[in-house]
Amino acid sequence: MKSQFGERVRTLREKQNLYLRQVAPLLEMDTAQLSKIEKGVRQLKREQIPIIAEILKASSDELMTLWLADQIYDVVKDEKMANEAMQVAEKKINLKKRNK
Amino acid sequence: MKSQFGERVRTLREKQNLYLRQVAPLLEMDTAQLSKIEKGVRQLKREQIPIIAEILKASSDELMTLWLADQIYDVVKDEKMANEAMQVAEKKINLKKRNK
DNA sequence: CTTATATTTGCCAATATTTGACAAGTCAAT
DNA sequence: ATTGACTTGTCAAATATTGGCAAATATAAG
Numbered sequence: 661m662k663s664q665f666g667e668r669v670r671t672l673r674e675k676q677n678l679y680l681r682q683v684a685p686l687l688e689m690d691t692a693q694l695s696k697i698e699k700g701v702r703q704l705k706r707e708q709i710p711i712i713a714e715i716l717k718a719s720s721d722e723l724m725t726l727w728l729a730d731q732i733y734d735v736v737k738d739e740k741m742a743n744e745a746m747q748v749a750e751k752k753i754n755l756k757k758r759n760k
Numbered sequence: 761m762k763s764q765f766g767e768r769v770r771t772l773r774e775k776q777n778l779y780l781r782q783v784a785p786l787l788e789m790d791t792a793q794l795s796k797i798e799k800g801v802r803q804l805k806r807e808q809i810p811i812i813a814e815i816l817k818a819s820s821d822e823l824m825t826l827w828l829a830d831q832i833y834d835v836v837k838d839e840k841m842a843n844e845a846m847q848v849a850e851k852k853i854n855l856k857k858r859n860k
Numbered sequence: 861c862t863t864a865t866a867t868t869t870g871c872c873a874a875t876a877t878t879t880g881a882c883a884a885g886t887c888a889a890t
Numbered sequence: 891a892t893t894g895a896c897t898t899g900t901c902a903a904a905t906a907t908t909g910g911c912a913a914a915t916a917t918a919a920g
Contacts, residue, residue, distance in 0.1 A: 661852065661855075664848065664852070679865090679866065679867090680866070680867065681865090681866075681867090689908095689909075689910090690909080690910065690911080691866080691867070691868090692867085692868075692869080692909090692910080692911080692912095693908085693909070693910085695866095695867055695868055695869090696868085696869085699868080701868095701869090702907085702908075703907090705908095721840070721841055721844075724839070724840075724841045724845075725841040725844045725845050725848060726845075726848065727845075728835060728836055728839055728841055728842070728845030728849075729845045729846075729848035729849040729852065730849075731835045731845075732832055732835055732836065732845060732846065732849035733849045733852055733853065735828060735831045735832055735835065736828055736832065736849070736853060737853070737856070739824070739828055740821070740824075741821055741824045741825040741828055742828070742853050743850070743853065743854075744821075744825045745824075745825050745826075745827075745828030745829045745831075745832060746829075746832065746846060746849070746850055746853075748764065748825060748826065748829035749828075749829040749830075749832035749833045749836070749846070750843070750846055752761065752764070752829065752833055753833065753836060753837070753842050753843065753846075754843075755761075756837070779894090779895065779896090780895070780896065781894090781895075781896090789879095789880075789881095790880080790881070790882080791895080791896070791897090792880095792881080792882080792883095792896085792897070792898080793879085793880070793881085794896095795895095795896060795897055795898090796897085796898085798896095799897080801897095801898090802878085802879080803878090805879095861920105862919100862920085863918100863919085863920080864917100864918085864919080864920100865916100865917085865918085865919105866915100866916080866917085866918105867914100867915080867916075867917100868913100868914075868915065868916090869912100869913085869914070869915085870911105870912090870913080870914090871910105871911090871912090871913100872909105872910095872911095873908100873909090873910090874907105874908080874909075874910100875906100875907080875908070875909090876905100876906080876907070876908085877904105877905080877906070877907085878903105878904080878905070878906085879902100879903080879904070879905085880901100880902095880903080880904085881900105881901095881902095881903100882899105882900090882901095883898100883899090883900090884897100884898085884899085884900105885896100885897075885898065885899090886895105886896085886897070886898090887894105887895085887896085887897095888893105888894095888895090888896105889892105889893085889894090890891100890892085890893085
C-alpha cells in the first residue's frame, strides 16, 4: 500500500470511467503527473484536493484525510518511535482544540 | 507550546548548566541556529538527534519521539481532519509492523 | 505483426524551500 | 557603559520538489 490517497483517487476515477488524460487537464497537469500521484510517487498539492474531490464526485474530507495520512506516514515510516510520536502529537492536537 | 523537542532540549541543556555557545559547536552550528532550534523556529536534522542526546545525557529515543511528534504536528495542525488522518496513519503503521 | 490508446517512467530545467552564516538586536547583571 | 547570553533578521547557497517533455511499456484490436 504505497499511497492511500493515490489508490483512492484511482478507484474513484475508474468508477467514473475517466482517463488520466481527461482528469489531468482539470487539475492543470499532464497525465504523467497525475499517474505519479495515483502511484504515490508524487503528492497532489493540498489546495487541489477539493478540486479533485469535485471532479471525482467524492468527499473532500475523505480525500483530505487520506492525503494527510500519507504525509504523516511519510514522516514516521521506518521510525522505531513512530507510535510514541503519534501519541504525543495527538495529545498536542487535542490540547490545541480544547483551548480554542 | 511551540516545539516539544526544542523545549525539552532547552530544559536538558539548562539542567547540565551548558550555554548555547558550548553546545552549538558540538553540533557544528552557531549559537543562533541552536537558539532557533530550541525555539522551534528551525528543525534539528534527524541524524543529529543521537548526537545532541549524548551531549545532554538524555535518551535518544525520547528526543526522537518529540522530534517526530513535532514533524507530525506540523503536518496536521490547523487541519480539520487531523484526528481522522492520525488514525488512518496509525493503522497503516501497525499493519506494516505486523507484516515484518 | 502493426497500429492505436492509456498509462508509466526517466530525465532535467525551473521553482520553491530550507539551511548556514553573519550582523545587529535585546536583555539582565554588574 | 560593558559584558555575556541569547535572539532575530537577512540573504545567498544548498537541497528538495515540481512541471513538462519524450520515450518506454502495456493492452487491445485489426
